[in-house]
Amino acid sequence: MKKLGLVLEGGGIRGAYTAGALAWLYDQQIHFDYGVGISSGAIYLVLHWDNQKQLAYDLATKYSIAPEIVGIKALLKEGHYVAYKRLFDYYLRGIGHFDGKNLVGKKAPLEVGCYVLDHGQTEYFPVDEELQTVLGSASLPIAAKVIEYQGLHLLDGGVTKMIPIERAIEQGCTHMVVITTKAADYVRKPSSGLMQCLMKIVYRKYPQIAKDYAVRHLNYYKQRQLIDEYIKKGQVINVYPTVNVPVSRWKGSPEQAQQLYHLGYSDMENRKEEIMTFLKEED
16 A cells, blocks of 8 residues: 655755745645654654644744854853754744644654664654654754753754655655755765764763764765665655755855745646656555
């Protein structure tokens, strides 16, 4: 039996592209049997699953690029380079009135990937009412606070699983829509020597994370290769930016965020016939 999965990569501000692509899926009333996301992809996944199209737009084009979220202001306020507490507590929960209550026990399951420091691997969690697993999935190493959840210590699942297609396959998905935030010719370089050194120092109690981070680029290409294999088999549609918008993970202007959002929407619309045919195909 056909099981349709939605797979979302992270990417910080580049997640605005994902938000735009999901808005198109929302407008087309396309539903999935399973969803999995990593980092910013986890945030946009839970918003999409709860039909929070407007909040996803606001997060992508306003909240995530607010001046107090990244940089010196965040460092002074929260002690970390990225102010995830303010992003979640003030913007998502406060202004957006969003929590995980509607998603607990959802008929169509969704999962978010977190790197579990205690176990030295990425694991997948359901959404909890307080959004702790989503926060953990988005919390970048070094730049963010480690999130505690049920006795575990969580960070961004992208340490090892940047595009969680393997998890969707493990969960029985036969066909998948994979939304990635990097261009088709994106080259992921090895992490710098400085970053690897910081990982060893900051997480000295959890030595596996430094080892995993050192080979992160290799894992990325393995995941890309798996996507390509499933595309050739007709079991994956991979949607990715067709135009290069020069933003970094955490630096970009409101205009660039808007451009990414609308690019995500238009890239989906331009492939509408292909996507609709894919969705209608029998297993």
